[in-house]
Amino acid sequence: MKLIADKSRLKGTVAIPGSKSHTIRAVAIASLAKGNSVIRRPLASSDTLSAVDCYRALGADIDTSDPAEWQVTGNAGNVTTPADTIDVGNSGTTLRVAMGSAALAEPGKTITLTGDHQIQSRPIDSLMTALQNLGANCKSLSNNGKAPLTITGRLKGGQTPIEAFTSQYLSSLLLCTPLAQNDTEIDVTLLNEPGYVQLTLDWLDKQNIKYQHDGFKHFSVRGGQSYKPFDLPIPADFSSATFFLCAAALLADEVTLTGLDFSDAQPDKAVVDYLKQMGADITVTPDSLVIKAAELTGADIDMNATPDALPALAVTAAFAKGTTRLLNVPQARSKETDRIACMAAELAKLNVKTEELPDGLIIHGSTPTPTSNLTGRDDHRIVMALSIAGLAIGLCDIDTAEAMNVTFPNYVNLMTTLGANMKTSE
Numbered sequence: 001m002k003l004i005a006d007k008s009r010l011k012g013t014v015a016i017p018g019s020k021s022h023t024i025r026a027v028a029i030a031s032l033a034k035g036n037s038v039i040r041r042p043l044a045s046s047d048t049l050s051a052v053d054c055y056r057a058l059g060a061d062i063d064t065s066d067p068a069e070w071q072v073t074g075n076a077g078n079v080t081t082p083a084d085t086i087d088v089g090n091s092g093t094t095l096r097v098a099m100g101s102a103a104l105a106e107p108g109k110t111i112t113l114t115g116d117h118q119i120q121s122r123p124i125d126s127l128m129t130a131l132q133n134l135g136a137n138c139k140s141l142s143n144n145g146k147a148p149l150t151i152t153g154r155l156k157g158g159q160t161p162i163e164a165f166t167s168q169y170l171s172s173l174l175l176c177t178p179l180a181q182n183d184t185e186i187d188v189t190l191l192n193e194p195g196y197v198q199l200t201l202d203w204l205d206k207q208n209i210k211y212q213h214d215g216f217k218h219f220s221v222r223g224g225q226s227y228k229p230f231d232l233p234i235p236a237d238f239s240s241a242t243f244f245l246c247a248a249a250l251l252a253d254e255v256t257l258t259g260l261d262f263s264d265a266q267p268d269k270a271v272v273d274y275l276k277q278m279g280a281d282i283t284v285t286p287d288s289l290v291i292k293a294a295e296l297t298g299a300d301i302d303m304n305a306t307p308d309a310l311p312a313l314a315v316t317a318a319f320a321k322g323t324t325r326l327l328n329v330p331q332a333r334s335k336e337t338d339r340i341a342c343m344a345a346e347l348a349k350l351n352v353k354t355e356e357l358p359d360g361l362i363i364h365g366s367t368p369t370p371t372s373n374l375t376g377r378d379d380h381r382i383v384m385a386l387s388i389a390g391l392a393i394g395l396c397d398i399d400t401a402e403a404m405n406v407t408f409p410n411y412v413n414l415m416t417t418l419g420a421n422m423k424t425s426e
Helices: 020-032 046-057 092-102 125-133 167-179 194-206 238-251 267-277 307-318 330-334 339-349 380-393 401-406 411-417
Strands: 002-006 010-015 036-040 061-063 069-073 110-114 137-140 149-152 158-164 184-191 211-213 218-221 231-233 252-258 281-285 288-292 300-302 323-327 353-357 360-364 396-399 421-425
Touching (some): 002 380, 002 401, 010 238, 020 036, 020 061, 020 238, 046 061, 046 092, 046 401, 092 110, 092 125, 092 149, 125 137, 125 158, 125 167, 158 167, 167 184, 167 194, 167 218, 194 211, 194 267, 238 252, 238 267, 238 281, 238 288, 238 307, 238 380, 238 411, 267 281, 267 307, 307 323, 307 330, 307 339, 307 360, 330 339, 339 353, 339 360, 339 380, 380 396, 380 401, 380 411, 380 421
Parallel strands (some): 010 252, 036 231, 158 184
Antiparallel strands (some): 002 396, 002 421, 061 069, 110 149, 137 149, 184 218, 252 288, 281 288, 323 360, 353 360
């Protein structure tokens, strides 16, 4: 599928859909709880539905027939062992979180997890080692520290270091160790994207889970705890809002985004500050964001906390005056794609000069030119980011547009309500 974007001017109001990160955590906790939970305003995308299928296989009863509220009857931490391999599709968050949950299976019971070709290229060896240190038996079936893998229970607790190249490793441990038999001590030797760990801790706090931490460097988690059923809404997704923020900063008469809560821990709310640093005209009100197009200038931006925003910021920087440096984000090379290398290659097709760093990307602002041979690399965030270029400069075709379904299946529909000349084509 291709996404075709043409020159546009944006105006109007759009409500941002629910957070993928929150939805997957809600599914995991509700599935491990004893009793009936209600997840209100969830995000229904291929990633979150992969989480639903995964936790159904682990013994939860999940009813998604009403898109406004999912009903979950949990397994009370008694994880079942499916006969078939659990396939998480393209959802890295689901894989990492489910690894911890699978480790709660009965002693000697083995669960096999896999995913698509991108998932099978992403390292998980640090998390496997940590789970092994805490009593589970983990094995990469290709002996390369990646999926597919088997996990044999049961997680007991104890002590482990974790090198959290992605925050999802630490979040996985924090979600499963409260249900271990014994207490757990976690020494964090590296942590990227700490805001997503705070998002996990916020869920644990709602559950009254007992833990302590020392500035995210060491965690002590009490064992023998349990999750309780809940009835909660899912906050709107700042990661999805990034594409509207960036497009509006370049092209909006006036765009209003509703539903975003700045008291939420989602790290990508920092994109507002990044764009303001570049000169964007953004007004924050108690219940909305109002964005108008403004002349942007280059800036140096530390993106360690917000790797998912790199593709959209890279495209935005291409239209700014001067040079933008997106820095300290090595984990962007180990997402669905190597997003640093891929964005450099795609921007080159638009006649934008870039320089790759081991942990970042330098973009020299210029006058990009449209092209019909952009590739989204089967990466939802690259597809949507490149569409912003088409809206700004004229006709651009982006392939592998079906990847948008991973996190934002109604992206095109919402953009067109703002006046975007955008459509998909087989």
